[in-house]
Amino acid sequence: MGQDARGFDGGKLINSRRRHLVVDMRDRALAVMVTKASPHDSIPARDQLFRLRLTNPEITVVWADSA
Numbered sequence: 001m002g003q004d005a006r007g008f009d010g011g012k013l014i015n016s017r018r019r020h021l022v023v024d025m026r027d028r029a030l031a032v033m034v035t036k037a038s039p040h041d042s043i044p045a046r047d048q049l050f051r052l053r054l055t056n057p058e059i060t061v062v063w064a065d066s067a
Helices: 042-055
Strands: 007-009 014-023 029-036
Touching: 014 042, 029 042
Parallel strands: none
Antiparallel strands: 007 014, 014 029
């Protein structure tokens, strides 16, 4: 992962990466995804939820923040 794997984060005004985590009720990680900071959180969230559904079909409810 070099400079091309980073994106500009407008909120922090830096080039960085974002880490997207899906955890269960006991804070155990179910899915982890690292993306560029440039896209809005909703774009990688859709991809991650789709992958989560494929790997864990028994999950029926997901809570997320406002993005």
